[in-house]
Amino acid sequence: MKKIRLVMKVIAMVLLGFTLFTSRLLPLNIMIAIGAIEVLLLILAWKRKVLQVFVVLLMLITSSGLMYVEFVAERIINYDPNQVNTISFFVVKDSRTTSIKTAIKNELEFAVSTLLDDKVVTFVEEKLAEKEYMEDLVSYEGIADGISGLLDGTFDVLVVDQGYLSTVLEYDPTFLDETKVIWSIEKTDEIINLTEASVTKEPFVVYIAGVDNRDEFQANRVDVNMLAVVDPIKHNITLVSVPRDAYVQLGCKTRTAMDKLTHAGVYGIDCSIKTMQNLLGVEINYYSTVYFDTVTKLVGALGTIDVYLDEGFVVGGYTFKEGWNVLDQYSALHVARARYAFENGDQQRIKNQQEVIKGIINKLLEPSSLTKIESIIRSVEGTVKTNMTGDEIFALVRMQIIDHRGWTFTQVALTGKDAYLPSYAMGGRELYMVKLDKDKLDETKILLQEALGITQE
Structure with a gap:
């Protein structure tokens, strides 16, 4: 029996040491502290059978928990630079x-x-x-x-x-x-050779693309286009949303190739990235694509979310009132997609999408969501595609664990005037477009430069 207990203690210590050594989640000082405390407890309980069992179980639980977090991250994050x-x-x-x-x-x-x-x-x-x-x-x-x-x-x-x-x-x-x-x-x-950043030491830029994949044969359109400047030093995130119908020069074509922003996705995410870079005058470091049906699956796993809408509307057989609405997985998707129901179309949709995101985050932070962790993970498994590596993401997590400061947000939504203009992707056919307000665009470019710490001459 003594030999069995000895073997169990050795296995628990080796497993804990290996897990702490290979973990990308915890800062080094915390890993050392956890290892030292649990080894000390094991030494103190070396001749006490009951305490030995307790400490060994504690070590196994700690190791399993850290390995599970790593496993979960790998399931959620789909690293793909292509x-x-x-x-x-x-x-x-x-x-x-x-x-x-x-x-x-x-x-x-x-x-x-x-x-x-x-x-x-x-x-x-x-x-x-x-x-x-x-x-x-x-x-x-x-x-x-x-x-x-x-x-x-x-x-x-x-x-x-x-x-x-x-x-x-x-x-x-x-x-x-x-x-x-x-x-x-x-x-x-x-995808074009994007410049990596030191994500915990300097501001970096992430292009967030919301992809509508409801059609067969991967007929995907980038319907949500956001640029996020993340400043890990000041703990500020500057979010800029661009209307899907914004009339822009396609970054992967000639200067005369003008079209709505969503059509850049026709030529691949690479073209969308180049187009956003040219439009906003910043260099993008990372991209992340999220499919619309991820919203359906995630809200379905959570049950319902509470969302505040500043304008009521009717779409897809659903009636949404001004004020608070309780949304299930299907109604949440309608709120995130709807734009023709509003006079200002895409601008209102951008607001509603932000409210849906807030509703999801608030629900995730509720203690009851812990009981749904596996279904939540399954709902988003493999649906987030990015060129940010797991090491970079865990570096940000470690930074947040060490520095408990909250994050501030600066939000900007570009606006413009309605117009019917020729579409490059449609062979010159005139389509509904949004001609962006030049003054607002110039102000946004300056804001992004300041967020990146670039001094204007």
């Missing part, structure tokens, strides 16, 4: 062609839009060449010509970068009902 574009090959629904092999065998014509990035077109040509298709691709202007060309038989196969799919559906909402996919390929690219 972007993946899915490119699909569409034929009409009643076509006898069911695969890329039969399409090539029957010498069908493949068509691509002139709006597609040259690198994407080259990638498509290379993949088709691997399948021994050596014919030239047919080019068409914009989006509408591609849809009509496929449906009227001008060509046989329409090649669509699925980032464009939401744009295609704006032209023809029945497109997916009239067509089918015979082949899909994925193009993986590294």
